[in-house]
Amino acid sequence: MLTSGKISENARSNRRQLQGVAAAFSALGDPNRLRIVLALRQGELCVCQIVALLELANSTVSRHLQIIRETGIIESYKQGRWVYYRMATSDEGATLVRALLPMLSLAEASAQAAADARRLARIQRINPEELCRTQLTQVK
Amino acid sequence: MLTSGKISENARSNRRQLQGVAAAFSALGDPNRLRIVLALRQGELCVCQIVALLELANSTVSRHLQIIRETGIIESYKQGRWVYYRMATSDEGATLVRALLPMLSLAEASAQAAADARRLARIQRINPEELCRTQLTQVK
DNA sequence: TCGTCATTTCGCCAAACAACGAAATAACAC
DNA sequence: GTGTTATTTCGTTGTTTGGCGAAATGACGA
Secondary structure (H helix, E strand, O other): OOEOOOOOHHHHHOOOOHHHHHHHHHHHOOHHHHHHHHHHOOOOEEHHHHHHHHOOOHHHHHHHHHHHHHHOOEEEEEEOOEEEEEEOOOHHHHHHHHHHHHHHHHHHOOHHHHHHHHHHHHHHHOOHHHHHHHHHHHOO | OOEOOOOOHHHHHOOOOHHHHHHHHHHHOOHHHHHHHHHHOOOOEEHHHHHHHHOOOHHHHHHHHHHHHHHOOEEEEEEOOEEEEEEOOOHHHHHHHHHHHHHHHHHHOOHHHHHHHHHHHHHHHOOHHHHHHHHHHHOO
16 A cells, blocks of 8 residues: 555645745755655655664654655555655656656765765665664664 | 856865755655646746746745756856846756756646746746836836 | 835744753563 | 674754844835
């Protein structure tokens, strides 16, 4: 069950509108949300993997993901207790992602993005179930 | 005398960094700032032409222009009392503009952008000196 | 030099936003 | 049904932001 979020059809048809483009820009105007999208370009992730990467509260990450998802750039699906997020595959979402590619490439050339990519590779080697479990104990 | 704004060399070298990309996204995440950039893609404009298009206070427009200019997307030059803004021509700015093109094209396909383009064409037919002069009397 | 004009900067304000912890929700195992 | 787990939603808080009018700045003309 793929979900782009609880957005109304009206909001969906605004994607091609100026407001929709501005919303996508605004979503990626937060550095942490930009880092999330760059991470998802490496492959789908569950919330706790993103939490581990960003070192933010899970509630904050969840909210960030909701904001990005509502722009259509990413989508999510449930697998048991886990919710996985990935880059949009729908026609409309993919159009937006394609248009964003040159800018995302620019961001990927940064030292921060490289450091994130290295950490993410390590995070992805940990069993997600174990990663989620150890997160509560690591909360400080 | 071209000016990209009073940005430090440190901020300039961050353009290729994640923060710089996020700043560009953030700048264009405001609908009015996005409208400004779409308008400048039609050709250079002075502040009062942009004020006429957006129907905002001149101080607000000036602030918006400063924010966009600091990202490197646009540049400005003085001609007497007038300050003209245009899309960036420097190597670095042009790279950013090029990367933004697909998204700007998406925004240009909107009804709002088309309406703006029509109004802007009319505004550009007015002598800028006369336009500026009549603006103070139109302030409500 | 003084007055006018175009723009920028400043100060204020209400709204929006990113962070957090707590509560609620949904999925799972026993 | 109960307890555990992953995630989302809610409420709070301090910070940021987009709008405005007023003040400051710089260019021009007499």
